[in-house]
Amino acid sequence: MVRLQAQAVAGEPKAQNAFALEGFAAEDPFCVAATNQPQTCPAARLFKKSFNLKHPTPGKKEKTMAEKQTHVQAPIVIEYLENCRDLVPVCASWSFGQWGCQANGSFELTQREFQASSRRSLPLTLVASEDRRPTGMISLSNCDFKGRPDLSPWLKSLYVHPFHRNKGTASLLVKRLEHEALRLGYERLYLTTESAKLLYTKNGWSEMDHVQTPYGDATLMTKILLRARMA
Numbered sequence: 001m002v003r004l005q006a007q008a009v010a011g012e013p014k015a016q017n018a019f020a021l022e023g024f025a026a027e028d029p030f031c032v033a034a035t036n037q038p039q040t041c042p043a044a045r046l047f048k049k050s051f052n053l054k055h056p057t058p059g060k061k062e063k064t065m066a067e068k069q070t071h072v073q074a075p076i077v078i079e080y081l082e083n084c085r086d087l088v089p090v091c092a093s094w095s096f097g098q099w100g101c102q103a104n105g106s107f108e109l110t111q112r113e114f115q116a117s118s119r120r121s122l123p124l125t126l127v128a129s130e131d132r133r134p135t136g137m138i139s140l141s142n143c144d145f146k147g148r149p150d151l152s153p154w155l156k157s158l159y160v161h162p163f164h165r166n167k168g169t170a171s172l173l174v175k176r177l178e179h180e181a182l183r184l185g186y187e188r189l190y191l192t193t194e195s196a197k198l199l200y201t202k203n204g205w206s207e208m209d210h211v212q213t214p215y216g217d218a219t220l221m222t223k224i225l226l227r228a229r230m231a
């Protein structure tokens, strides 16, 4: 099993910026990314609050022991769901709780979809974790939006656990999924989003259309994956 340690880039605020894509081997079962924004971690915030700590002042050289502790954060590890099948019920419950229960879905069907996840063909699901705890997921699938059966494949089921949001996990999952798509020979991806258009725009996706999904008004987006641009 191969583990890759991504390099943190000094001064970059987000994990996706810190993720060293050069040398990244998409077919490797693991990707480990270092994040350098630990102060956004809810546990760290709570810790700081309970000790009545302020953000470190720029230029202030000495930090208290409590401040130093808030800067310790486990790396984000991304792996294939195929390699950690015990997490199938976790992914299914995230997906069913967020979307399936609002669209006449069934939990059993959702669970079967995740059970079918493979690394060699679609559907493919990636799971992010920190400190061996699952924190997020993303899938690549042949179908998602029924209104455009002519388009494929689709990025779908991007989800990050509420405790772990706003520290770059989603962007990291999107980038890794794009690499997986290229590895499988796909050069263009599609998605629909009701609320996270900005997140995808920041990751190089473009708007194609406005559509209706079972969850409301949505934007249909696309990204052309260019190998030269991925490095």
Ligand SMILES: CC(C)(COP(=O)(O)OP(=O)(O)OC[C@H]1O[C@@H](n2cnc3c(N)ncnc32)[C@H](O)[C@@H]1OP(=O)(O)O)[C@@H](O)C(=O)NCCC(=O)NCCS
Pocket: 014, 098, 157, 158, 159, 160, 161, 164, 165, 166, 167, 168, 169, 170, 171, 172, 192, 193, 194, 195, 196, 197, 198, 199
């Ligand atoms: C959307 C979601 C995946 C983002 O996860 P995350 O790990 O917090 O995202 P990141 O930390 O990588 O990116 C955060 C950035 O995206 C933006 N963002 C996050 N969620 C957003 C949302 N719902 N709408 C608009 N922008 C959003 C943030 O403003 C932030 O921008 P910044 O970098 O300028 O501060 C997460 O909120 C989630 O799971 N939501 C519920 C499921 C969902 O809506 N999935 C998207 C399906 S299309």
